Amino acid sequence: AAATLATAAGDVQPIKNVTVFGSGLMGAGIVQVSAQAGCQVTMVDVTPEALAKGEKIILSSLKRTAKKKYAEDAAGAQSFVDQIMANIHQSTEGAQAATKADLVVEAIVENLTVKQKLFAALDEAAPKHTIFASNTSSLKIADIAEATQRRDRFAGLHFFNPVPQMKLVEVIRTRDTSDVVFNSLLQFCRDLKKAPVSCKDTPGFIVNRLLVPYLMEAVRIVERGEASIADVDTAMKLGAGYPMGPFELADFVGLDTVKFIIDGWYTNGDGLKGKELVAPSKLLNDLVTAGKLGRKSGEGFYNYAQK
Ligand code: 3HC
Numbered sequence: 001a002a003a004t005l006a007t008a009a010g011d012v013q014p015i016k017n018v019t020v021f022g023s024g025l026m027g028a029g030i031v032q033v034s035a036q037a038g039c040q041v042t043m044v045d046v047t048p049e050a051l052a053k054g055e056k057i058i059l060s061s062l063k064r065t066a067k068k069k070y071a072e073d074a075a076g077a078q079s080f081v082d083q084i085m086a087n088i089h090q091s092t093e094g095a096q097a098a099t100k101a102d103l104v105v106e107a108i109v110e111n112l113t114v115k116q117k118l119f120a121a122l123d124e125a126a127p128k129h130t131i132f133a134s135n136t137s138s139l140k141i142a143d144i145a146e147a148t149q150r151r152d153r154f155a156g157l158h159f160f161n162p163v164p165q166m167k168l169v170e171v172i173r174t175r176d177t178s179d180v181v182f183n184s185l186l187q188f189c190r191d192l193k194k195a196p197v198s199c200k201d202t203p204g205f206i207v208n209r210l211l212v213p214y215l216m217e218a219v220r221i222v223e224r225g226e227a228s229i230a231d232v233d234t235a236m237k238l239g240a241g242y243p244m245g246p247f248e249l250a251d252f253v254g255l256d257t258v259k260f261i262i263d264g265w266y267t268n269g270d271g272l273k274g275k276e277l278v279a280p281s282k283l284l285n286d287l288v289t290a291g292k293l294g295r296k297s298g299e300g301f302y303n304y305a306q307k
Pocket of ligand 1: 161
């Protein structure tokens with residue numbers, strides 16, 4: 001009877017100590033929102049330089065929030081930032097950084113082998129109760145989980161950029177994810193003041209399954225010469241109420257990322273393999289080859305250096 005209770009729907013395991021691998025835009029955002037919710041968070045990356053970049057991302061985002069919250073109160077703003085920063089620890093120790101973790105969130109490079117290697121090491125180093133989650137946007141969660149002996153304690157936790165601002169988190173369960181683990185992750189998202197949605201382990205989950213083909217259709221309209229980049233963006237902002245047009249959004253996400261996602265799905269995505277929706281695009285490929293990756297490189301569909 002006890003075993004039945006332990007796995008009953010709604011039963012959760014507390015998540016107070018979080019270790020995040022990767023201090024890029026997504027990793028730093030996940031560190032920040034977890035620290036803001038009062039968790040003790042360890043941000044892990046391979047070099048001190050990478051960690052310093054992550055810290056910079058967090059500080060500038062926190063200052064932005066603090067400025068709004070404490071408009072006329074500089075001391076209040078500073079103490080708000082200090083309190084959250086005090087919850088954040090840094091490490092370059094790899095899997096050893098997770099020895100106290102209730103939850104590990106991985107937000108490193110989108111490469112299956114590299115992710116599997118990290119999780120195999122974590123499986124050895126982390127306590128038995130630790131839940132493993134990947135922030136992957138395009139790989140299959142079950143394929144990453146395969147590297148571990150804890151497939152029942154493995155799930156997807158997919159955040160959106162900018163993490164501190166975007167309310168959604170997709171929580172992805174594989175066939176092996178246990179009820180307790182899944183429910184604990186849903187509760188963790190609510191603790192972060194995010195809105196979780198439940199997803200199966202399918203290509204793109206919900207958001208990217210819809211968003212990426214939409215972005216690519218916008219690119220194809222322009223490739224066929226049917227409308228300009230600026231007009232497509234204006235159309236979707238003013239005609240569909242999107243905060244950014246598809247080209248602004250593609251530049252924001254990174255054109256290399258968009259290309260990586262469609263190429264992966266076109267060659268082996270369940271249900272998307274070989275589909276025109278995710279077929280390669282010459283315009284996108286040429287930009288990526290030229291190093292025009294969007295905002296982060298200063299130019300993509302638009303030129304940001306001039307602004
Ligand atoms: N940290 C804290 N707050 C932030 C922030 C950050 N990094 N970025 C933006 N904000 C806050 C601002 O402070 C502001 O708050 P306020 O409304 O309380 O004053 C609010 O967000 C709006 O920001 P701005 O006024 O500077 O600018 P915009 O109104 O243009 O909004 C945006 C910026 C929130 C990025 C908005 O344009 C947007 O929602 N764009 C779409 C983003 C999107 O679709 N993201 C998902 C991408 S797909 C993805 O991530 C999945 C991946 O797998 C590919």
